[in-house]
Amino acid sequence: MxxxxxxxxxxxxxxxxxxxGGAPGVxxxxxxxxxxxxxLPLAGCGTRLPADAFSARPTPAGGTGSPGSTGGNPASDTGVSATEIRVGIVTSTTSPVGGDVFSGPRYGAQAFFQALDDRGGLHGRTVRIITCDDGGSGIGNQDCVHRLIDREHVFAFVSGSVLDYAGAPYVSAQAVPDVGGQPIGTAYDRWPHLYGIYGSSAPRDGRAVGWNGTLYxxxxxxxxxxxxxxxxxxxxxxxxxxxxxxxxxxxxxxxxxxxxxxxxxxxxxxxxxxxxxxxxxxxxxxxxxxxxxxxxxxxxxxxxxxxxxxxxxxxxxxxxxxxxxxxxxxxxxxxxxxxxxxxxxxLNYADEQYPAVHEFRTAMARYYPDRGPQLSAWELEGWAGAQWLADAMASCGAALTRSCTEAFMNRVEPYDAHGLILPASFVPQPPPSGPTRxxxxxxxxxxxxxxxxxxxxxxxxxxxxxxxxxxxxxxxx
Structure with missing residues (x-):
């Protein structure tokens, strides 16, 4: 539906x-x-991945330790090994409103990382995507969040699309970056460490949504x-x-x-x-x-x-x-x-005059050819969320950490996912007053x-x- x-x-x-916002989980x-x-959906000058981010896969043990090799990659944070980065995606695939409603962003993000891994990954590390279907319920969402953080030990979340993000407080308490999610509820306007695909200028201090409970x-x-x-x-x-x-x-x-x-x-x-x-x-x-x-x-x-x-x-x-x-x-x-x-x-997911859209569609056709009849703007935005996380992780070099990734997310310069979205950022501002552009x-x-x-x-x-x-x-x- x-x-x-x-x-x-x-x-x-x-x-x-x-x-x-509204009452979730019913x-x-x-x-x-x-x-x-x-x-209520609500936008380019982003930073592209550096050339060495697409280095060859790690050399076997005993290699030279050059950039992109196993020897140059420490197990620098949770979910990061010398050869792999674990990233979680939570989707309300079997929600009460139907499977196709929320699934698009997940496919877009998965296609992005599959294409990235086929080009050699990030500094020689492949990105392993671990998905979880929360069933569209708050309890299911909390179960997914705990499984991915406590048992799968993911480094970050990406391109989530859930009906009830009840696990958001735990994600934030564990300081796990959540990048490029669809802000269906109000979690992305309340909790730190959560970075919705459209940015936010709210305080996001965990105490109240927006500015003391008011959004604009x-x-x-x-x-x-x-x-x-x-x-x-x-x-x-x-x-x-x-x-x-x-x-x-x-x-x-x-x-x-x-x-x-x-x-x-x-x-x-x-x-x-x-x-x-x-x-x-x-x-x-x-x-x-x-x-x-x-x-x-x-x-x-x-x-x-x-x-x-x-x-x-x-x-x-x-x-x-x-x-x-x-x-x-x-x-x-x-x-x-x-x-x-x-x-x-x-951008219009059908408008291939833009190289980034053409890249997205080429990857979707390669990795998920059966998605053609369901292709959507949300899949494109899922891809853009994955691009954002990838650029943030690449900025850290071989010593990948959550804090370094979040420093990229919180920078003053707006980000546009290589022109796919309108420039967005997460710099807190005072409550809006007067007209805006x-x-x-x-x-x-x-x-x-x-x-x-x-x-x-x-x-x-x-x-x-x-x-x-x-x-x-x-x-x-």
Whole structure:
């Protein structure tokens, strides 16, 4: 099951971010809508791996001890031997919302490290990935965290994507770097040693989320559609469920802050009357549509919109739904699919004009060819998280340590994963006040008649220059 939601972002200074919080770890519909309430997705000048990081594999015992050889690599920290680095990935693969929802980042990270190992690893060490499925529960997450730290002795975590990061306090207490995770909950805005893929300017001292329990979202997505498409009216559709309604309220607040007239529609989850919603949207003349529903609801809504002849300018979804699965999910509603847009803080995974994207796709095709129909922006961001950890570890040379890795993560210079994400950092700042400069990427789905096989087509010249001075709206997760 794919989730759809717009790409609202919290922004502090110029750091693009993602999602407000919600109650984690609940099953069924509540779990789906909790993720919807959390997935407010929120961005290049990074440091490339030095040439000697791709040295040959270690020479046999008794070698010369040259850079990259066994003799030059001490067992310098937990999870680090002369020949290997152990890295853990925790994913809610069998979560209540379905296996494909959270699995993308894991595949992207694994493909990155497999490609890295095939080039010789880091200073002669291969990176051994150890995965754990937490089942989408807090207890399962704690079990995974303890297994990987206490028994597998991993050096770090990378590109995690979990429904309930209940093990975060233990990860932080053990000072294990967690790099490039998807900030679905609020853990990456609270705990030190946790470094989400979008960066954070919050104190992250373990005492409270954000700034004394307050986080901020910015409105560049709404500004983009207002300026790009001339939109001034929008509809927001939600279920009659607390998490969905709360998320819809945040959408409405962001839209209204950008001067939109907003039509808010609520449907019953068990017996949704999408025909009534379609009629209301048509009567209102709404140009944009945002939602707080699952794919099942979205497809049914699209069918009602198509049947009613509603001509939307754009139906906006988020980075998690920026996926090849749109091809089949929306197959029966081509008119609705034809106006589907997505926004993010990362490059379009389908846009191979960028060398880093081409490298990602080449590796995915080589190591995970069956993932083609599920390829997504989240897989690309999982790859970017792995790149971030690899660059941080490579900065340490042969004497790899957690403290050295975290010094790279906490540096002042923003990082962009070789151009894959908007520049991000973890330098604490005071609570945001006033407007902020926020950037984004955007793509639109185009069917085969427009672009050959069809797919996601980038709609901005550069995500690093598609930027706006926008307000920052406080909220308490």
């Amino acid at each position: 794919q989730l759809t939601a717009p790409t609202l972002r919290r922004a502090v200074d110029a750091t693009p971010r993602r999602r407000p 099953p069924g519909l509540a779990a789906v809508l909790t993720v919807l309430a959390l997935l 979202q910015s409105t560049e997505v709404f500004r983009f559609f207002r300026e790009r498409l001339g939109a001034g009216t929008a509809a927001v559709v939600a279920y009659n469920q607390a998490d969905s309604a709360r998320y819809a309220g945040q959408l409405k607040a962001g839209l209204e802050a950008e001067g939109y007239r907003v039509l808010l529609q609520t449907v019953d989850f068990a017996l949704p009357n999408f025909q009534a919603v379609a009629a209301a949207v048509r009567a209102d003349g709404s140009q944009l549509l945002f939602d707080a529903m699952d794919t099942r609801g979205n497809v049914a809504l699209c069918r009602a919109l198509d049947d009613a002849g509603v001509g939307l300018t754009a139906k906006v979804t988020n980075v998690q739904n920026w996926s090849e699965s749109v091809r089949t999910d929306y197959q029966a509603v081509p008119n609705c699919r034809d106006v589907l847009w997505a926004t993010s803080s990362s 926020a950037c984004l990427n955007a793509a639109r789905w185009q069917d085969a008649a427009q672009s050959g096989r069809g797919g996601w087509v980038t709609q901005v010249p550069s995500m690093t220059t598609t930027c706006f001075e926008v307000p920052q709206l406080p909220y308490r997760p």
